[in-house]
Amino acid sequence: MPSLTIKDVAQAAGVSTATVSRVLNASGYVSEQIRSHVQQVMKELNYQPNALARSLKQERTRTVGIVLPDMTNPYFMTMARIVQQRLMENGYHLIYMDSGENPAKELEAIELLLGMRIEALVLAGTGENGELISHIAHSGTSVVLVDRAVDGVLTDSVVEDNAGAAEEAVAYLLGKYGTSGAIALLNGPESISTARERSEGARKAIRRLGMEAREDLVFAGDYTRQSGRDACKYWMTRDEPPQAVFSANNEMTYGFYQGLRELGIPLDAIEVVSFGELDAATLFTNRLSVIYQNPQQIGEAVAELVLKRLEDDARDRERRIFSPRFELTVR
Amino acid sequence: MPSLTIKDVAQAAGVSTATVSRVLNASGYVSEQIRSHVQQVMKELNYQPNALARSLKQERTRTVGIVLPDMTNPYFMTMARIVQQRLMENGYHLIYMDSGENPAKELEAIELLLGMRIEALVLAGTGENGELISHIAHSGTSVVLVDRAVDGVLTDSVVEDNAGAAEEAVAYLLGKYGTSGAIALLNGPESISTARERSEGARKAIRRLGMEAREDLVFAGDYTRQSGRDACKYWMTRDEPPQAVFSANNEMTYGFYQGLRELGIPLDAIEVVSFGELDAATLFTNRLSVIYQNPQQIGEAVAELVLKRLEDDARDRERRIFSPRFELTVR
DNA sequence: CTGTTAGCGCTTTCAC
DNA sequence: GTGAAAGCGCTAACAG
Numbered sequence: 021m022p023s024l025t026i027k028d029v030a031q032a033a034g035v036s037t038a039t040v041s042r043v044l045n046a047s048g049y050v051s052e053q054i055r056s057h058v059q060q061v062m063k064e065l066n067y068q069p070n071a072l073a074r075s076l077k078q079e080r081t082r083t084v085g086i087v088l089p090d091m092t093n094p095y096f097m098t099m100a101r102i103v104q105q106r107l108m109e110n111g112y113h114l115i116y117m118d119s120g121e122n123p124a125k126e127l128e129a130i131e132l133l134l135g136m137r138i139e140a141l142v143l144a145g146t147g148e149n150g151e152l153i154s155h156i157a158h159s160g161t162s163v164v165l166v167d168r169a170v171d172g173v174l175t176d177s178v179v180e181d182n183a184g185a186a187e188e189a190v191a192y193l194l195g196k197y198g199t200s201g202a203i204a205l206l207n208g209p210e211s212i213s214t215a216r217e218r219s220e221g222a223r224k225a226i227r228r229l230g231m232e233a234r235e236d237l238v239f240a241g242d243y244t245r246q247s248g249r250d251a252c253k254y255w256m257t258r259d260e261p262p263q264a265v266f267s268a269n270n271e272m273t274y275g276f277y278q279g280l281r282e283l284g285i286p287l288d289a290i291e292v293v294s295f296g297e298l299d300a301a302t303l304f305t306n307r308l309s310v311i312y313q314n315p316q317q318i319g320e321a322v323a324e325l326v327l328k329r330l331e332d333d334a335r336d337r338e339r340r341i342f343s344p345r346f347e348l349t350v351r
Numbered sequence: 352m353p354s355l356t357i358k359d360v361a362q363a364a365g366v367s368t369a370t371v372s373r374v375l376n377a378s379g380y381v382s383e384q385i386r387s388h389v390q391q392v393m394k395e396l397n398y399q400p401n402a403l404a405r406s407l408k409q410e411r412t413r414t415v416g417i418v419l420p421d422m423t424n425p426y427f428m429t430m431a432r433i434v435q436q437r438l439m440e441n442g443y444h445l446i447y448m449d450s451g452e453n454p455a456k457e458l459e460a461i462e463l464l465l466g467m468r469i470e471a472l473v474l475a476g477t478g479e480n481g482e483l484i485s486h487i488a489h490s491g492t493s494v495v496l497v498d499r500a501v502d503g504v505l506t507d508s509v510v511e512d513n514a515g516a517a518e519e520a521v522a523y524l525l526g527k528y529g530t531s532g533a534i535a536l537l538n539g540p541e542s543i544s545t546a547r548e549r550s551e552g553a554r555k556a557i558r559r560l561g562m563e564a565r566e567d568l569v570f571a572g573d574y575t576r577q578s579g580r581d582a583c584k585y586w587m588t589r590d591e592p593p594q595a596v597f598s599a600n601n602e603m604t605y606g607f608y609q610g611l612r613e614l615g616i617p618l619d620a621i622e623v624v625s626f627g628e629l630d631a632a633t634l635f636t637n638r639l640s641v642i643y644q645n646p647q648q649i650g651e652a653v654a655e656l657v658l659k660r661l662e663d664d665a666r667d668r669e670r671r672i673f674s675p676r677f678e679l680t681v682r
Numbered sequence: 683c684t685g686t687t688a689g690c691g692c693t694t695t696c697a698c
Numbered sequence: 699g700t701g702a703a704a705g706c707g708c709t710a711a712c713a714g
Contacts, residue, residue, distance in 0.1 A: 304635030
């Protein structure tokens with residue numbers, strides 16, 4: 021069953037396609053009588069305008085693309101949902117793509133979106149594909165980076181003060197557990213800017229006390245649950261396990277707890293401070309504090325930058341930095 | 352900066368647009384020499400074909416839409432991710448929309464997708480909009496329902512045996528806590544088929560023992576965290592609180608635990624059995640068992656049905672029913 | 683106020 | 699093997 025066109029509607033209503041188009045877009049002049057008649061006919065025929073044709077002609081899609089590293093992660097989706105709401109309120113649509121933290125898939129996703137002629141791209145990137153992204157930003161499609169920086173890309177962006185928050189959190193742990201230094205660092209992958217910054221902030225807090233991080237208490241994770249589990253097994257099976265852990269994201273933290281459970285160690289045996297959305301976990305333990313990134317707030321900022329850029333392509337690039345909130349929930 | 356067209360490429364390569372199109376689609380005859388030359392030029396110019404124009408002409412978008420009630424819920428996103436993977440392997444793209452459990456927004460999302468000329472629609476519906484959905488299914492765009500049925504809509508669908516699993520779970524609780532009957536039912540909204548079925552299954556287990564559910568121990572929630580919290584306050588502040596709770600989804604369960612925490616009641620004070628994805632929670636308590644719905648498996652089935660339907664529009668409608676796995680994790 | 687028409691970027695006959 | 703040209707569904711001058 022072929023879908024109806026504006027021609028079918030015009031025929032059925034006994035008017036020209038231009039008139040139908042005018043009532044469709046509420047543009048130009050059309051008598052009230054004809055307007056309502058045409059609307060009537062559209063209802064009856066269940067007519068649905070073809071967005072492809074419309075966009076092709078108008079050279080506007082009113083569409084924004086977003087590429088996320090993991091759409092099952094509530095942090096990103098909470099952020100994205102706000103973006104989507106705000107855009108929709110302004111007549112734009114948001115199209116989601118998942119890169120799976122994989123640069124090649126990210127590339128594919130971006131090219132797909134470009135083919136769909138999105139007007140702006142929101143990207144929480146893998147860190148790669150900098151050349152392409154730069155090129156896009158300089159050729160008509162606005163780009164807003166969120167959460168993560170991309171090497172060599174200078175555009176609008178919304179980021180967090182990762183180093184500062186990490187430093188604050190680790191300073192707290194050092195203050196509590198002293199210079200014995202048994203504080204473990206569960207880092208994310210070096211390829212991701214947030215991970216680098218969090219790691220750097222943590223080390224800075226240690227250096228401030230005139231010490232150096234003990235490398236046997238630093239684990240190079242990759243932001244996955246599995247790597248948190250591995251870190252746990254690595255640290256907690258030794259003679260002198262750490263007294264506290266600083267974890268760079270929520271997934272690794274869950275993995276760490278899973279490791280504890282598998283080792284038969286009580287979850288309260290060790291204090292944890294972690295970046296990220298950990299609502300579920302904080303319900304259950306008193307020894308976990310989170311560095312909360314406020315995805316809603318970030319989503320609002322992203323939407324604002326996108327809309328501003330869309331309406332004025334020439335404005336200076338803007339960089340918004342938010343400070344995550346260190347929520348000390350340990351009693 | 353206007354994006355390049357096939358014309359620009361043709362000009363730059365000194366060939367006709369038809370030839371460029373042929374190398375783009377690897378269709379028709381074109382000499383090896385010209386082919387590689389054109390490809391060279393496309394690379395250099397960073398040419399990105401306009402998918403709108405292509406789809407308009409071909410009357411095929413190779414695009415599938417999915418409308419979910421809550422994209423921050425990992426259950427739905429885990430399912431959707433598999434669908435997306437499988438479709439992509441077959442040359443289709445998946446476009447996500449979030450209805451926010453709101454029938455009006457669902458309608459809007461569906462119409463938007465229809466306008467984009469998706470070839471198939473995957474829907475975890477609010478339960479409303481049955482007429483429209485039926486109409487779609489009968490006019491060229493295939494529809495696959497997932498997780499939830501929609502009144503009056505008969506199409507391909509992938510569902511779970513909600514009643515059966517609920518009955519099994521409640522029977523377990525009754526067996527353990529006996530005919531004293533202090534088992535509370537935390538139900539979802541009647542408008543959603545899964546909620547109705549889970550509620551019905553739970554009641555059936557009770558009736559089997561020749562009893563009736565105590566209505567003061569039945570709470571009409573709405574699948575949100577807030578309603579789980581409300582139920583908790585409602586039940587747990589009375590003289591004889593229930594000994595166990597059966598919860599119809601993950602969000603309400605989290606809300607229930609939040610309520611306990613706010614009331615200062617130990618989380619292990621009451622046994623809970625809940626539907627849904629609760630990975631994080633099961634790490635922390637031993638008195639929570641889950642009825643696991645296996646979103647991956649469901650996603651696989653959805654993708655399979657979509658692809659089958661896309662390649663043979665005339666086949667009989669298919670209904671796949673999966674049995675959730677009751678994972679007794681209470682010791 | 684309404685209709686005619688050109689053309690958005692692409693694919694696809696049909697000639698050559 | 700390659701090019702010319704029609705046309706997908708729609709919008710936006712331009713005429714009237």
